[in-house]
Amino acid sequence: MDLGCFSLSLAVADINASRAFYETLGFKVIDGAEEQRFMVMKNGDSKIGLFQGMFTDNMMTFNPPNVRQVQSALKGAGYSIEKEAKDGVGAAHVAVKDPDGNLILLDQFED
Numbered sequence: 001m002d003l004g005c006f007s008l009s010l011a012v013a014d015i016n017a018s019r020a021f022y023e024t025l026g027f028k029v030i031d032g033a034e035e036q037r038f039m040v041m042k043n044g045d046s047k048i049g050l051f052q053g054m055f056t057d058n059m060m061t062f063n064p065p066n067v068r069q070v071q072s073a074l075k076g077a078g079y080s081i082e083k084e085a086k087d088g089v090g091a092a093h094v095a096v097k098d099p100d101g102n103l104i105l106l107d108q109f110e111d
Helices: 015-024 067-076
Strands: 005-012 028-033 038-043 046-052 059-063 081-083 092-097 103-108
Touching (some): 015 038, 067 092
Antiparallel strands (some): 005 059
């Protein structure tokens, strides 16, 4: 199963302080802005998302080409889905927790 790109999504208290810290480590902003309260940053193959006030816990994020296929596999294996994607095609996201309670976001943002 193709889970696509992996990134870590961080719930931050001060997006500018976090951006400055990760820029010191060589990350560059590739999407988002302070006024949107989110930024996606990249350093080589590594990506992180900084999110201020959008959620309370850090989470792993994957960008699969077919989020509904992943959702179906998880449900078929008996796992509980926190946030389900609606039937159809195109952009959607699914939230699920692993057995230890770690939140995973599966975010398909393209067709």
